[in-house]
Amino acid sequence: MTKFRREHDSVGEMDILENAYYGANAKRAEENFPITGLKADDKFLDAMVEVKKAAAFENEKLDLISKEQKDAIVYACDKILAGEYRDNFIVDPIQGGAGTSYNMNTNEIIANIANEKLGGGLGVYDKVHPNDDVNKGQSTNDVIPTSGKIALVRYFIELKDECEKLLKSFEKKADEFKDVYKMGRTQLQDAVPISLGQEFNAYHSVIKRDYKRIQKAIDELSNVNLGATAIGTGLNADRTYVKEIVGVLKDVTGLDLKQAEDLVDGTQNLDGFLYASSILKTFAVSLSKISNDLRLMSSGPQTGIGDINLPVRQAGSSIMPGKINPVIPEVVSQVAFAVCGNDTTVTMAVEAGQLELNAFEPVIFYKLFESLRALKGAIYTLRVNCIDGITANKELLLEEVEQCVGLVTALAPHIGYEKSSKIAHKAQESGKTVREIVLEEKLLGEDELDRILDFKKMITPGILEEDKLEEK
Numbered sequence: 001m002t003k004f005r006r007e008h009d010s011v012g013e014m015d016i017l018e019n020a021y022y023g024a025n026a027k028r029a030e031e032n033f034p035i036t037g038l039k040a041d042d043k044f045l046d047a048m049v050e051v052k053k054a055a056a057f058e059n060e061k062l063d064l065i066s067k068e069q070k071d072a073i074v075y076a077c078d079k080i081l082a083g084e085y086r087d088n089f090i091v092d093p094i095q096g097g098a099g100t101s102y103n104m105n106t107n108e109i110i111a112n113i114a115n116e117k118l119g120g121g122l123g124v125y126d127k128v129h130p131n132d133d134v135n136k137g138q139s140t141n142d143v144i145p146t147s148g149k150i151a152l153v154r155y156f157i158e159l160k161d162e163c164e165k166l167l168k169s170f171e172k173k174a175d176e177f178k179d180v181y182k183m184g185r186t187q188l189q190d191a192v193p194i195s196l197g198q199e200f201n202a203y204h205s206v207i208k209r210d211y212k213r214i215q216k217a218i219d220e221l222s223n224v225n226l227g228a229t230a231i232g233t234g235l236n237a238d239r240t241y242v243k244e245i246v247g248v249l250k251d252v253t254g255l256d257l258k259q260a261e262d263l264v265d266g267t268q269n270l271d272g273f274l275y276a277s278s279i280l281k282t283f284a285v286s287l288s289k290i291s292n293d294l295r296l297m298s299s300g301p302q303t304g305i306g307d308i309n310l311p312v313r314q315a316g317s318s319i320m321p322g323k324i325n326p327v328i329p330e331v332v333s334q335v336a337f338a339v340c341g342n343d344t345t346v347t348m349a350v351e352a353g354q355l356e357l358n359a360f361e362p363v364i365f366y367k368l369f370e371s372l373r374a375l376k377g378a379i380y381t382l383r384v385n386c387i388d389g390i391t392a393n394k395e396l397l398l399e400e401v402e403q404c405v406g407l408v409t410a411l412a413p414h415i416g417y418e419k420s421s422k423i424a425h426k427a428q429e430s431g432k433t434v435r436e437i438v439l440e441e442k443l444l445g446e447d448e449l450d451r452i453l454d455f456k457k458m459i460t461p462g463i464l465e466e467d468k469l470e471e472k
């Protein structure tokens with residue numbers, strides 16, 4: 001038979017599972033928020049526990065808790081950080097109350113582990129109290145934003161590392177394809193020549209900017225408001241504690257954290273989260289544009305564009321034998337759509353702050369963690385299962401570019417737009433190449449035409465100008 005213990009909180013009495021390490025506040029929150037069916041993010045849990053550990057160190061240093069209490073709290077924190085007691089975190093990630101239930105749940109678990117360590121019973125809290133001791137000098141309103149930022153910084157660091165690998169892959173492909181000439185297309189119509197290497201180099205360039213922006217998000221999120229307590233005035237926290245706590249947290253987390261210059265601002269304004277979200281959205285959109293290109297360029301294989309081949313990853317169809325689909329770019333685009341949707345949620349939540357607090361941090365964290373996890377997975381699979389294995393249809397591309405009427409654009413500076421247009425029409429009507437028509441009509445000599453239609457020169461900015469200077 002399931003056994004319960006009777007516990008109380010400021011609202012009344014509650015039955016709690018006899019062996020549970022959470023308490024009445026967490027239990028009430030579990031009942032109040034049956035939303036996602038999920039539990040707190042592990043990185044976020046770690047961060048909350050690290051905040052509690054840092055606070056215990058500082059509170060003991062200032063003689064605000066005893067050494068015995070500090071040791072027991074630190075013991076409890078280390079156990080949780082090592083992966084124990086995790087199933088006692090029972091509150092849904094989307095919750096009302098500005099994260100108070102997360103904070104209470106954490107305080108209760110730590111207090112129960114600490115009490116037990118000191119020879120006490122579960123739910124008694126006589127040796128270490130969840131609010132008086134574990135939460136000493138803190139409020140949900142500084143603990144939760146600080147913990148969210150720590151978790152986000154760690155997610156962003158992971159994303160940055162994965163992004164660096166993606167950059168190397170694009171760099172390699174740009175080099176591998178530097179002599180693969182093809183027609184560039186604008187508005188889905190033939191334009192002028194380019195190399196496939198230049199296209200991959202452009203992918204590298206945009207992702208490099210995203211990479212730099214990820215570092216900016218890390219810098220922004222490293223400003224935390226711990227020490228602010230309820231509204232940024234530091235009420236109920238020792239003055240020295242307020243000054244020193246972020247330094248201690250820095251040591252506990254190993255992260256380069258800074259205390260917000262204005263703790264009142266740091267408690268009510270969540271623009272830093274929106275900034276980080278918009279950086280993720282920008283990154284996601286860059287990735288989706290690249291994915292669109294990959295799907296278009298690999299379309300076919302027989303009746304599509306067919307510039308490149310994506311690696312075969314899985315059977316494409318349950319009904320059409322042999323069909324292969326561009327599943328990796330497809331998944332990356334879907335991640336991008338989800339990240340854009342999450343950014344809208346974050347935008348609305350950040351906008352909804354009122355006076356001294358914004359109560360909507362739980363959904364902000366939930367969405368940002370989801371975006372960060374999905375983006376990391378997306379760029380991993382994009383690199384390993386797609387980019388690294390792309391091959392080019394070099395001969396076909398060369399044939400196409402040689403035949404393409406679009407080459408006529410390179411003649412315009414030499415014979416003028418009008419004559420060039422006529423050549424274009426003739427080429428389209430007759431099926432002859434631009435080169436053939438120019439020679440037939442003796443508009444340019446063969447040597448000059450060779451020089452003008454040299455693909456290497458056509459794709460290198462500035463080279464035509466140098467030619468003109470040489471001519472003079």
Ligand SMILES: N[C@@H](CC(=O)O)C(=O)O
Binds near residue numbers: 103138230
């Ligand atoms: N979030 C709470 C404060 C706290 O839990 O510390 C409030 O402002 O109502």
